[in-house]
Amino acid sequence: MRVGRYIAITVGASALLVSGVAPAAAGTLPTSGTAAGAASQAGHDQKQVPLRKVAPKGFAIGVAVAGGGHHLDQEYPDPFKYDEEYRGVLAKHFNSVTPENHLKWDFVHPERNKYRFGPADAIVRFAQQNGQKVRGHTLLWHSQNPDWLTKGKFSRKELRNILKEHITKVVGRYRGKIDQWDVANEIFDDNGKLRTKENIWLKTFGPSIIADAFRWAHQADPKAKLFFNDYGAEGINKRSDAYLKLMKKLRKQGVPVHGFGVQGHLSLNYPFPSDMAKNLKRFSDAGFEVAVTEVDVRIPLNGGDASEGHLKKQADYYRRALEACLSVKRCNSFTLWGTTDKYSWVPVFFPDEGEATIFNDDFSPKPAYFALQETLAKARRR
Numbered sequence: 557m558r559v560g561r562y563i564a565i566t567v568g569a570s571a572l573l574v575s576g577v578a579p580a581a582a583g584t585l586p587t588s589g590t591a592a593g594a595a596s597q598a599g600h601d602q603k604q605v606p607l608r609k610v611a612p613k614g615f616a617i618g619v620a621v622a623g624g625g626h627h628l629d630q631e632y633p634d635p636f637k638y639d640e641e642y643r644g645v646l647a648k649h650f651n652s653v654t655p656e657n658h659l660k661w662d663f664v665h666p667e668r669n670k671y672r673f674g675p676a677d678a679i680v681r682f683a684q685q686n687g688q689k690v691r692g693h694t695l696l697w698h699s700q701n702p703d704w705l706t707k708g709k710f711s712r713k714e715l716r717n718i719l720k721e722h723i724t725k726v727v728g729r730y731r732g733k734i735d736q737w738d739v740a741n742e743i744f745d746d747n748g749k750l751r752t753k754e755n756i757w758l759k760t761f762g763p764s765i766i767a768d769a770f771r772w773a774h775q776a777d778p779k780a781k782l783f784f785n786d787y788g789a790e791g792i793n794k795r796s797d798a799y800l801k802l803m804k805k806l807r808k809q810g811v812p813v814h815g816f817g818v819q820g821h822l823s824l825n826y827p828f829p830s831d832m833a834k835n836l837k838r839f840s841d842a843g844f845e846v847a848v849t850e851v852d853v854r855i856p857l858n859g860g861d862a863s864e865g866h867l868k869k870q871a872d873y874y875r876r877a878l879e880a881c882l883s884v885k886r887c888n889s890f891t892l893w894g895t896t897d898k899y900s901w902v903p904v905f906f907p908d909e910g911e912a913t914i915f916n917d918d919f920s921p922k923p924a925y926f927a928l929q930e931t932l933a934k935a936r937r938r
């Protein structure tokens with residue numbers, strides 16, 4: 557288990573984090589001894605303040621709520637249900653949450669006539685209690701679909717009704733409670749081609765089903781902002797080009813399409829997408845909302861631990877991604893895909909990479925945390 561190498565000076569409500577630093581952390585602290593020394597040695601002599609408190613007014617600083625998906629195969633119990641400290645960190649630092657898996661088809665709709673809303677309901681309740689917005693993820697995707705759907709023998713008409721019913725029921729249940737929906741997720745490949753092979757909906761119906769999905773979602777909650785969302789679309793490339801083109805076309809046809817989410821799964825193995833701000837701006841200039849929806853920054857570990865250099869570079873990637881969003885008029889939310897490394901999806905899917913989030917296993921903040929804090933605070937003062 558990784559524990560903090562950095563202790564921050566904490567104030568007021570942030571005492572929670574101090575108590576989260578396990579005694580073992582002392583052995584890994586910089587040698588100057590005092591907390592203040594450690595913080596300044598790490599280049600962070602400012603106080604640690606909850607991210608949501610330093611964020612510009614109206615800006616959503618969000619996080620995925622762990623549960624479902626890869627978490628089901630891990631040794632730890634459901635973090636959202638059983639880890640009080642984790643829940644405290646969610647409430648303290650973030651003013652927006654996204655259920656990581658609880659609204660995906662295989663989780664929320666496990667059988668043809670059975671929905672499992674309990675866990676998503678609990679997250680929405682938690683969000684309301686803590687003054688947080690909720691992003692809904694996701695309604696039309698090629699992945700995490702239940703077998704009854706993908707292996708079932710349905711006519712086209714039945715399949716279309718299944719999608720309509722699902723969207724109507726799920727979006728309708730959270731009408732007025734979920735602000736933004738990732739209606740369509742990852743529908744284009746690297747070459748900007750529609751995923752007509754893997755995506756059951758695109759395979760069966762072709763692109764027209766996309767407009768249907770947005771219309772049904774809009775009928776179910778006319779106030780919710782409806783998004784496309786994808787990875788590898790941070791910069792200007794064939795994939796992001798394809799989205800911009802499709803979104804303009806749909807809007808012309810009167811389809812309720814409001815925004816574009818770039819996921820932001822970054823890795824130090826690749827250069828930072830330096831045209832991210834430019835890319836977000838072209839969507840914003842076209843009148844669409846923009847969101848950065850799933851940020852994490854993977855570190856190549858190859859079985860070892862991240863070095864100081866890695867952590868610094870990681871902080872820089874987080875900072876630049878947030879700066880890109882903050883520089884764009886209609887980019888109003890920035891969501892992290894995980895709070896702490898111990899619950900992150902990254903090591904499960906990329907065995908040679910990890911430590912991708914902003915908190916160590918003991919919830920002590922990494923340099924990336926301070927990069928976000930500083931960047932938010934600077935934008936608030938502007």
Ligand code: 9MR
Nearest residue numbers: 624625626627656657699700819850901
């Ligand atoms: O973080 C999610 C993990 O728990 C699931 O096991 C995984 C299954 O595909 O999905 C992860 O979340 C993905 C998100 O829904 C869409 N963009 C990529 C994310 C990371 O794979």
